[in-house]
Amino acid sequence: MNRRAPKPISQGLVYLGISMLTVIVLYPVMVILKKAFEPGRNFATSVSPVPTEFSLEHFENLLSSANSSGDLLFLRYAWNSTLVALATTIVGLCLACTAAYALSRFRFAGRRFGIATFLAVQMFPGTLLLMPLYVILHKLGLLNSLLGLVLVYATTAIPFCVWTLKGYFDSLPKELEEAARLDGASSFKIFYMIMLPLAKPGLAVTGLFSFMTAWNEFILASTFLTDDSAYTLPVLLKSSVGQYSADWGLFAAGAILTSLPVMALFYFLQRYLVGGLTAGSVKG
């Protein structure tokens, strides 16, 4: 394969385009950063993303705000969010990976219907389920509980996870499984000794997705959690910019701290996100 070297002009245009897109994507982030480090509650009217003053007061306020019994609110909600997001990811992944494998490799009655259903339920926005879910959680006595939230998040994340993982399992060579069957492995051993390790990139993608949805979700959380000891971070963030008084500095500082864990996850999972784990298994 012999590709012509790109002409300098067209290359320059490409870089210009990429730079513009980068600015467009980064601008809102810069504005939030600016607000987080700039003293004062209100948004400045200037469009410049460069702060004129620098202070950590919003971070200090955020991290030190406590309720009447002295609990640090931010840390408490961060802990709630972590529990919910981790539990959602684990429950979602465990259920989704077995379901996806079965849908990918076994032929059974109801398989096509199951796949179609998983796709169909994806098409409804979560808010549509708000009322029925509220009723269900109420009947189960799980309103205001993190467990209830985990169940809701996991069930909404599972269809996507199943679809993504099924696609991933479909792409793994059938011969690997046949080789393992000839080697004497049972279906379950084939699943956890061969297929699951090879599906790590798929697991990383779906795990990250589940974590992010649970971590960032606001509407369901704010509806189901009415007691402020059970809040998650997005609910806290929203409450800092209420209807009558808005502290945008606090909000910006909270938004930045909230996004750090997801960014860290992206960073550590990127080698899986790139994929390529089956390289070297088949062909020369």
Place this chain on the structure above:
Amino acid sequence: MSEVRLTGVSKRYDAVSRPALESLDLTIPNGELAVLVGPSGCGKSTTLRIVAGLEEASTGKVFIGDTNVTNIPPANRDIAMVFQSYALYPHMSVFDNLAFALRIQKCDEKEIRERVQQVARSLSIDDYLERKPKALSGGQRQRVAIGRAVVRNPKVFLFDEPLSNLDAKLRGEMRKEIARIHNSSDHTTSLYVTHDQIEAMTLADRIVVLKDGLVQQVGSPIEIYDNPENRFVAGFFGTPAMNFLTADAIQKNDTLHASGEGFSLPLGKEVGACDRVTVGIRPESISLHGESDAPTMKASVHLREVLGAEVLLHVDSPAGELTVRTEAHAEAREGDNLTLYLPTDKLHIFDAASENRI
């Protein structure tokens, strides 16, 4: 005893298309290496997969030794298979790949180590035991794939086109390796699938020729080469392929002749009720010199290809284009007119309609 026997095995993947295999009866005696050969799509892999248990036969039974294994799962058939794509476990080291089946069988870890080491040494992959498959070359991966089968010491080896991803030189080496592995045990039966007639000829104790799901002929390489049962088998083996000429069977001076425009060859045998025949003759059976009473044909050379020890002459004859293989120092050049000698005992005669041997 590890004789492999198939009786009345057929396979239909779906109701509409023609069956991939039609009523196959085949016995491979204990310790033999049988090669299933035929063009792509003729049902070779299907046969192998039915023996492995990866595919269910639509009808018929499979026996290994005296056991009817038709309904026994692959793991309990005591077979090992080498896949065309190698199918190495990519996330495991070479050692773990080789040890996988033994670990499933819960062998003692010390014994596993010994067996893996020994097989790895015999296949010269003992330097790579800690590597992952992706850090190996194609030839090394192929050795690991073979090692994974050998280490289990199975009753039956199955090979599905194991060499088709390798270059010509490696293919020759690995062919010898496979022959050595098969011969190292008197009681291992091997079933080897290939579309390559040279691999089939060189490896096989017994060749099974398949076409469109039907067995065309079963026999030793020499039997198949010397006495092909039909025109397909005759044309499939040998490079360059056998020459075929179609002619009328006509009685002349008490002997039967294959007669066409500008040529007439005595057939030397009865052809029964058949009046059109296809006469086959291998390129090396045609010679440029011969007895004065041998049947001959006039021809002119239109292309000369030197192979080194030999030369191929592509000639135009009254019966159409023929290929002649002769020694490299033959004087014939492009444009020369020649007399070809076609010995009667080297002719293969087929019924032109049914294409079966007469």
